[in-house]
Amino acid sequence: MEKGLLIVLSGPSGVGKGTVCSALRKDMTELVYSVSATTRSPRAGEIDGVNYFFKTREQFQRMIENDDLLEWAEYVGNYYGTPRSFVEETINQGKDIILEIEVQGALKVRSKFPGGIFIFLMPPSLEELQSRIETRGTETDDSIRSRMSTALDELKYLEHYDYAVVNDQVELACERIQAIITAEHHRKDRMLPIIKEMLEKVYSEKQS
């Protein structure tokens, strides 16, 4: 069976990764969403294996040691990471899986899973990026400046990606990402086995 693809959707802070990813999952109901592992406690209503794989610190440590995570990080005293097994099981079933992640994490995934399709979500302009960061509303001037400075640094990571998509309108960004996924399914390497099979059939029929 043809394997699925790992699609990594990343980009600078504030660019709208979450919004685009949610819209994409609505458009492409067959797309599987990568579930993270975490050591933080489940909140009310969160289900193990759906929202997160909830792990103890010991379990998480063992996953790190066994190279069971495509990337991991510590955030406010808790571990978060991307389990390799969930990604691999999904693509082995022939399904595509999408992972939404910040740029540092994406780079780590690239080193462990070079066959992934790495898509960088771009702001239409820096003015627009700043305004999106500002309108999150909860932030002080200092934290806006700091987030903007981080976002500028993160833009430089584009060179490590395969594709870049401008998030000018969520629906347009989704269409472009869908086109990329379709195109990647039609790379010649994925079709070569089919042609080989066709031709082998012919030549074995000729000989028999």
Next chain:
Amino acid sequence: MEKGLLIVLSGPSGVGKGTVCSALRKDMTELVYSVSATTRSPRAGEIDGVNYFFKTREQFQRMIENDDLLEWAEYVGNYYGTPRSFVEETINQGKDIILEIEVQGALKVRSKFPGGIFIFLMPPSLEELQSRIETRGTETDDSIRSRMSTALDELKYLEHYDYAVVNDQVELACERIQAIITAEHHRKDRMLPIIKEMLEKVYSEKQS
């Protein structure tokens, strides 16, 4: 300005390249169609520069000598070829251009224009390919056998292409090709200059 793309649509004899290419041009009115040069005489209604660039044998010979053709071949006493200048002028204007060509020609184009996007049109099955060759209607059993044998040889050329698209239904094949063209426009290399420009603006403003 961002350059256009050269899209090379090729595939075995009988697979339906012409039908798919015509349908694609209807869907994508902005797509320019590569015009061939030929030494054969114009037929009634054919316009120079639209149907063909009509050339004398001497002119055509000079194009060959000057490396002005991405590929050329002789067929029933006449020369046919793809003028490089028309392709280059089109993509320099930021427009995409499509070239429909048999597999031998596509290989020559690849060697002269490696930046092109090479798409191999595949039959859904060998039975379907044979039936398409047969229903062209004008051919004898011998010529059908010979065309089928050529088509089988041509299938092996897939490995020299970037993408493979199954022509099961013309409209589906067109959608896949459109997705490939969209995806290719979003390769990171095409976006890097935009990001660089964004960042240079920021840093020059900071310094001033």
